[in-house]
Amino acid sequence: MKKIASAALLAVFCLVLGAAPLAAQAGKTSPMADPRVRQAIAYAIDMKAIVDNLMSGKAIVANSMTPNGAWKVAGLNGYGYDPAKAKQLLKDARWDPNYVLDVVYYYGDQMTVDLMTAVQAYLADVGVKMTFRKLEGDLGSQLWVPPADPVNGPSAVKWDMAYAAVAALSMNEYYDRFIPGGASNSHTPADAKLTELIKATHAIDLGAQKKAFFELQKYENAVLPEIPLYYQQVFVVQSKRLDRAGAPYGNEQFNYDWNIVKWDLPKDASGKKVLKTNGGPVSFFEAPFLNPGLFMSTKVLFDHLVVADASLTPYKGQLASSYKVSPDGKTISFTLRDGIAWHDGSPITPEDVKWTYEFSAKVPTLNAVFGSMLKALEGYQDYKEGRASEIRGIAIKGRTVTFTYATPDSNALLCFSQFPPLPKKHFAGVDPLQFQQAAFWQKPVGSGPFMLKEVSMGNYATFVPFKQYFGGTAKIDEIQMYPSGESDPNFSKNAAAGQLDYGYTKSVEDVLALEKLANLKVTPVDIRYTRLFFVNKFPKP
Amino acid sequence: MIAYTLRRFLALAPMMLLMTFLVFLGLELTPGDAVSFIAGPEAMANMDGSQLAALRESLGLDDPFLARYFRWLGGVLRGDFGYSLTSGVPIARIVAERLPATLELSAAALLVSTLLGSALGLASALNRGKALDQALTVAGMIGVSVPEFFFGLVSILVFSIELKWLPVGGRTRPEYLGLWDRLPHLVLPALVLGVSMTAGVMRYARASMLDALGKDFMRTARSKGLPEARVDLVHGFRAALAPIAVLIGFRLPMLIGGSVVIEQIFQWPGVGSEFLAAVRGQNYPLVMTIALLSVLAVLAASFLVDLATAALDPRVKLS
DSSP states (O other), X not given: OHHHHHHHHHHHHHHHHHHHHHHIIIIISOGGGSHHHHHHHHHHSXXXXXXXXXXXXXXXXXXXXXXXXXXXXXXXXXXXXXXHHHHHHHHHTTOOXXXXXXXXXXXXSHHHHHHHHHHHHHHHHTTOEEEEEEOOSOHHHHHOOOOSSTTTOOXXXXXXXXXXXXXXXXXXXXXXXXXXXXXXXXXXXXOHHHHHHHHHXXXXXXXXXXXXXXXXXXXXXXXXXXXXXXXXXXXXXXETTOBOTTOOOOOTTSOOOOOGGXXXXXXXXXXXXXXXXXXXXXXXXXXXXTSSSSSHHHHHHOOOSEEEOTTSOEEEESSEEEEEEOTTXXXXXXXXOTTOBOTTSOBOOHHHHHHHHHHHTTOSSOOHHHHHHHHXXXXXXXXXXXXXXXXXXEEEETTXXXXXXXXXXXXXXXXXXXXXXXXXXXXXXXXXXGSTTSGGGGSOOOOSSEEEXXXXXXXXXXXXXXXXXXXXXXXXXXXXXXXXXXXXXXXXXXXXXXXXXXXXXXXXXXXXXXXXXXXEEEEEEEEEEEEEEEEOOSOOO | OHHHHHHHHHHHHHHHHHHHHHHHHHHHHSSSOHHHHHHHHXXXXXXXXXXXXXXXXXXXXXXXXXXXXXXXXXXXXXXXXXXXXXXXXXXXHHHHHHHHHHHHHHHHHHHHHHHHXXXXXXXHHHTTTSHHHHHXXXXXXXXXXXXXXXXXXXXXXXXXXXXXXXXXXXXXXXXXXXXXXXXXXXXXXXXXXXXXXXXXXXXXXXXXXXXXXXXXXXXXXXXXXXXXXXXXXXXXXXHHHXXXXXXXXXXXXXXXXXXXXXXXXXXXXXXXXXXXXXXXXXXXXXXXXXXXXHHHHHHHHHXXXXXXXXXXXXXXXXX
């Protein structure tokens, strides 16, 4: 009798122990909240096989949000393919084999579907069921809504894992989205240690910043708040007749010192040096406040206060002849060059600079890093909420514009190397809410080495050297831009027909097609572009 | 005739209203709106609710469905088609810029398909059962079966990339000044689109001609001692033209709507490619205007077909 009672007690005890995690999965906590589950998923997926086969080796297996290079600590766990370890971790975490992971994505390409299918198979091998679906429509409201309670949830989104990409301008962009209560943190509950480590990466001193990132990466690697998958490279494509005059290959998706003024190529039959490229406008020129360097037109049309090197580190003045950063990082002053002009011949003034950054503060579709930089300015809130007519933290004295920050922003200088001043007089009466729809973006007036000559939307746009450019007149006589973009079959088709001297792409299909063309040279460049699974660790409602 | 025309035009109004309402409803039921396209998921992640609401308000997207529909309809009745939600350009200007390209391509393709299709159909019918007829029948089957995108890509590969005879795409180049300069750009897309449409016309023309050849009036014409060629071409082919005219008439709306596939493949900046971009971007003022023009074109084509049928076939009376 005593034995039966003990056995019964043991059975009840086991039942309670076994049921507890299941009960937790049913509502109180998310099954994804257990780091062992995330580690198991990382071990279960053979990313090397996926990269080698699905991506034809045109990507790099990731072990952190941070891409390989100077900003990454050595010795991180690569979570190499190990299904036995994955199974053990899932067993330890008491994974419910009946739970079906809901994985979402928003890319429309075949490779994404193939990747999801491969991941589904790998997870099935270790006993994890998974479905995947493509999100349509209002993506922001399906992906990035933070829960009302950033500590306990419940989740405001439906998915367990979201396949996404982070194309970071600054290193902080990778991790700031894990701060509790952040606008895009729909996935990670407050974690005091993680938050503390992220905040430390905002140090103004470069050495301290790097050290903080190293510590953060170690913690990230241990707990996997997200599951990094692979790093994409950008592939710079150029015709063999183009001479880049020794210009470095940098992150073509942003602005850096590529010295296009010195680029050269042979004359064509008409005696002109014509550079043909892609990315021509289909119905408007892209404004540079969201993607400041993604489009060729913005790269050649607009100069910036400072210029960055190929690693996106600002290193010298561009429109500014000099600049000065205070030791505490709270003040940055730019002195504009004398005699600089817009493409319509009118002078570039400090008022243009001040107006641009004040106006941009009211544009809703801003790059996240740029938006954070503006928010840190003194008097930003008063201006934004209509209590002040200008931002107190932007002051003009002679040809010097000074930006004063309430809290120093480690990316401020980087922003001034990416987001260009615009000519104030061309935006009179423009509603910041309809910035991109302004007539200016049909025929933009810039400050860069090339000015717009002619545009036929959907056909072509031509650019000629700006004679008053402070950096000298470009050697190329004309740039012809035709409308085709990344993952667009017209890109490789135009290249095959000799209609491409320069372009860039991240698409594996594009690269495989372009590499076969004898007249082209394809150069891979490591960039800040990480593909990953965001993992929703909040319980579902 | 006048009363008939008047009745047809009066019937147009309710049909057009219904069609525009259905298109607007279709757009409304599609997930997301123009803001999600303009901003994209990453930018939207950094926008708070009030920013999104302000953006929607500035574009007039915050009003209820019916209010937006009737505002658009009211604008159209006043001759105001609105402006593009993505570029801010007036719709009338976009259509005025894109329509000539589509008209140029579609008219050329219609011309190619009509002339080629009719001639081959006629030749096929007159050689019924012979080698030529069988060869053309097989060619017609292939023409109907092969998708135009495949035909387009193969043509580009052969004539643009390998032989370098014709441009790879686009309607014009910076250095071009007039139609003569631009003509090489038109040849390939017009031929691909035209030849794709030829098979249908050819099969129709063959069947129609065979039907005409068996009629009594053909025997009468021969009995009058007329040469065989005149009997076939003047008497037979004229009678066979009515059904062909119907088919061609119903293809006229393509002049407005364009061919989305061909315009995409040949980077032809016409209405079709603009329509595709507008649908993807939920740019409803542009989608609605192009849809309205297409509906108008279909109804007008239907009316023209009636007129042509009556003109070509004395048995048909408009009433």
